[in-house]
Amino acid sequence: MRVLGLMSGTSADGVDAVLAQFSGQSSRPSWNLIHSASCPYPSDLRKRMLAMAQGEAAPAAAILELAEAITEQQAKAAEACDPERSASLIGCHGQTIWHRPPENDTRGKRRRGSSWQMLQGPLLAHMLQRPVIHDFRAADLALGGQGAPLVPMADAALMGRIEGWRALLNLGGIANITLIPPSQGPDKKRPVLGWDCGPANSLIDLAMAVFSNGQERCDKDGGMAALGQVMDEPLTSWLSEPYFLKRAPKSTGRELFGRKDLERRLRELQPARPEDQMATLTAFTAAVVAQDLQQLGDLGLPLPTEMVVAGGGRRNKTLMRELQSRCHGLRVRPSDELNLPCEAREALVFALLAWWHHRKHPGNAPAITGAEHSCVLGVRAEPP
Template sequence: MKFIGLMSGTSVDGIDAALVEVTGKEYNVQIELLATHTGNYPAGLRNRILSVCHGAPLTMADIVELDDEIAISFADVANHLGQADVVASHGQTVYHRPPTNNNLGYSWQLGRGALIAHLTQTPTISDFRAADIAAGGQGAPLVPPVDASLLSDPQRHRCIQNIGGIGNLTYLPPWDRADSPPESIIGWDTGPGNALIDWAVHAFSNGTLTYDHDGNWAAQGNPCQTLIDQWLEQSFFKQPPPKSTGRELFGASYGQRCWQEAQAFDLDQADFLATLTAFTAATIVDSYRQLPRLPDEVLLCGGGSQNGYLRSQLQSRLPDIPILTTDDVGLDSRFKEAIAFAILGYWRWHQHPGNLLTVTGASHPCLLGHIHKVKDHLATEISK
């Protein structure tokens, strides 16, 4: 079957789409990547999404309008790729609350699937996180079972490190994919990925830049290790997995506090960007101390995998471990998340649970996502 996976992450830097031919059963799936496309949000829409992520208050009418505009943007990107059997849309996260001892978690993605189904005239699966959260899970990260299916190696211990707005890892012990995946597959959010770096670049450039291309700006500065050590004392990094996070913690307010603290060290803008980038690397490597063992190799994906300075900071902290990208093993690093949601959609369509309990902490396996079918030119939610 042909699935279109749609993904816009916490960086809000565009909507990635992948048209994927998926075959196989359960975890033994094979893919052929047929086409890819990235669509940019209109500048005004992106700014409104970021404002909501940073806590700006909205009326219900504002929320409805934003929900529709995001869905229309997602549908436009899907239509650019041509016809598929099913669209699997992650939507745009605007709020994520991890579970606590007193409350279930909550994760809110805008871009309603019923409207995407209507605009694409294609059955659409959306709202992938809700079922895992209802079962007591974090609702994140959801990609590790896909990583296991596509990127496990029979001999090597691997870490798949996604660096989007937020970073997350998947630890893959050796697996030949002949049997069910080993229970020792684990994963969690490592902390900030590009979120703080992007915030600082946008602020320092007065809105003319949205990210640090290849880390060139940061490479002009010198990281302050004292500040990095201080920031690593934040309680999230001490929390054992399963765990997840978002801009609610590592957003603009957090970045502003970091900038204020940097004043005591007389850091200029380049020094501060170098420190934020090195801090991101340090949070990733610090997370690896909680693994059963260090990996034989690390495969990067997401926007941060294209940041040369960030990669160099990771390599300096893991000098004996090859730092590669998923491109090096045949999986497009830029579109891996969109590919992953195409597969999660394939599993949902075929009644296969999509969550890993060792990753999210949910109490039981769940079918992830709501299916919206197109009938008589109307999109209606159904149970399949």
């Protein structure tokens, strides 16, 4: 079955699309990546999305218009990736505007989580004239889960196992990690694990916009960070913040690591040069991941044998060097070496999740999100 996957992550750079073929067993499918495309968001649209994602108030009319514009961009990406409309099903993540993980209130009462992936599913189904599976996080959240990350079970199905533990790290706006048990040995029956580590590109991109007076969206190739020196004292202090000491399941987003958070960190880095501040923010992402891996011993788990890296942050050479330096004993390699282009991985995951929905195969796991039980993810919208 041919399925089109559409993904727009926390960085809100644009829509990544993949056209893939799936067959065989749901839990270990045969798959083939046929085509991929990436469609950047227009600058004005991206500005409006980021403003809303940072908590800025907007009238109902503006929210409605934004949802329509996001849906139209998803349709453009789909057409660019599959102009012949050969896919029989679409899986679309939508654009995350706000994510609220489950938490205990001041009285100790558990409050369920909620998450908003902006999209008009029926409109997209009408524009593409094919069924669209969307709103993937809602069912897991209803079952008391984090609603994120949703990629780990799909990662395990797509990438398979090796002799040792394998880690897959996605460097989007937020860094999330998947741990896949080995193919043999006593840990073979362990569950797949995964969680959101913390910021990846979110703070780096926002800082670059500050330092360039809005002229640059990202630190291309990590060039600015490469010119600076990492400031160890504030970095060490940041690693002791509550989120980084929290055990999985855990998830996060721009609500915690957004513009206000960046402003606070930049104040703490004053009066250092911008290059030193960028170097420290870049090292921060790597240090958060390394700290999470070092804490695996507390769960009775060894370090992974290798860590496969995907997402836009893979292109940041300084960040990749920091990861290799700080993640001692791991082989760090790009997902491209496994015939999976680093920007296509999450779109491929949502194509698979749509295929799983079609087959009524669960896409989440309690060990990852904390949900009461596993379930089929997504809501199906038919062309009206």
